[in-house]
Amino acid sequence: MDTRDTLLDIFSELQFESREIDDSTRLKAELGIDSTELAEISVAIEQRFPIVVDDGELQRLETFGDVIKYIETARYQQL
């Protein structure tokens, strides 16, 4: 699966409705994700991708698409 599909899968496992989500979806403003749920997402990303997540950077991201870019950049940088 590519990054987008895997991330959608993570969100689905965390009980998000995947039909609500595309790249422009805003994490806090539209999905209402708070810091605790972000911690959950961070752990799930680390379990599914071979990267270490910087929680400070993650919480500054605005959209679902930003998270995809973050993961792909981290994968490249942490090779």
Add this chain to the structure above:
Amino acid sequence: MTRVVLTGVGAVTPAGVGAGPLWERVVSGRSCIRRIDRFDPASYRCQVAGQADAFAAKDWLAGRFMKRTDRFTHLAVVAAEAACRDAGLVVDSAEGTRPERVGLMVGNVLGGWEFAEQELRDLWAHGSKEVSPYQATAWFPAAPQGNICIRLGIKGRARTFVCDRASGAYALIHAAETIVRNQADAVIAGGTEQPLSPYAWLCCQTGGFLTAAGNAQPQAAYRPFDHRHGGTVIGEGSVFLVLESYEHARGRGANILAELTGWALNTDGYMPYYTSEPHGRTLSAAIQRSLDRAGITAAELGCVLADGSGVPREDAAEVLAIKAALGTRAGRIPVTTAKAAFGHLLGSAASADVAIAAQMMTLGLIPPVANLDQPAAGFDLDFVTAAPRTAAGLRHVLVISRGLGGVNACLVLSR
């Protein structure tokens, strides 16, 4: 003085979802207590409980809410919201009651152990990263309070009470006093409990009040005041009530189900701490004070809805207390208890009892005590057994709620 009235009921119990199934179960006189199947009870002394099997949280609540809360919060949220709908109470500055004037009082004993146990197992087996970030907010006893306030937009006084099986009664009494002191126009009050997980059940077992004699016949296990009483059977569930000032209820045209006219609290303070004062003297005083507050005498009391824990020494003390408080009327006032039909709901026991007491007065009907085949020796009260008893014109019901450590709470409901 401000009058406190009951305008709505919401219930999720072993009898089913809704106040209707709860009443039907109690009036049937048959118990729905069953062998536990939420975990394997084989290694426990008491293997039976009241399970709210008709309630599947996923039918009511979003996944994102459920993943961060324990079932005791699921039960509470659904019951509290149902109570508001039943009362027609809208928490809204523009369209209903101002949020700052609505309160919430919750009784709970155990917190959310089903959630917490799983996370503790993950902690020891896999390390701290495997522990849900919601562990702290899911377990603690005030989780239902927080979640209900958020969902309903309540901004008035809110509090959670933990005093064993009288927790819910404390919540109801504090709700009433909050209204009397004009600190709220309406208070949603009740309790919630979900004891069906291995560790929570172990805590209850070591509490020493569960019956070990009911495993072979679960429906016959809980036998308050019966000569074969051997302890309590507990259950999961949540019942919430909407209490309001009379003026506020009338002003918005609410349907008034009953009035909370009297209440009293005291504590046995008896050693050892896990017993209650055996002659019921302190409880008797609480009964008397609650009647005094209601402005009625024993002669005017229509029924006692007893605590009925089924623990022999507690049943005995309660009988003695009722006899002492009601004097010459003691043998002529019908006495019943509802818990044997569906289980003692711990933090939600008192609110379930008040809901049932209100229905008793509405219908003029007193349900029988399930499994009371023959009262224990010396229990010479007028117990309602075998079949419901008509009581046209039933106007005042005394509800007794007691907890470990000798906590006594009495409420008088009137119509």
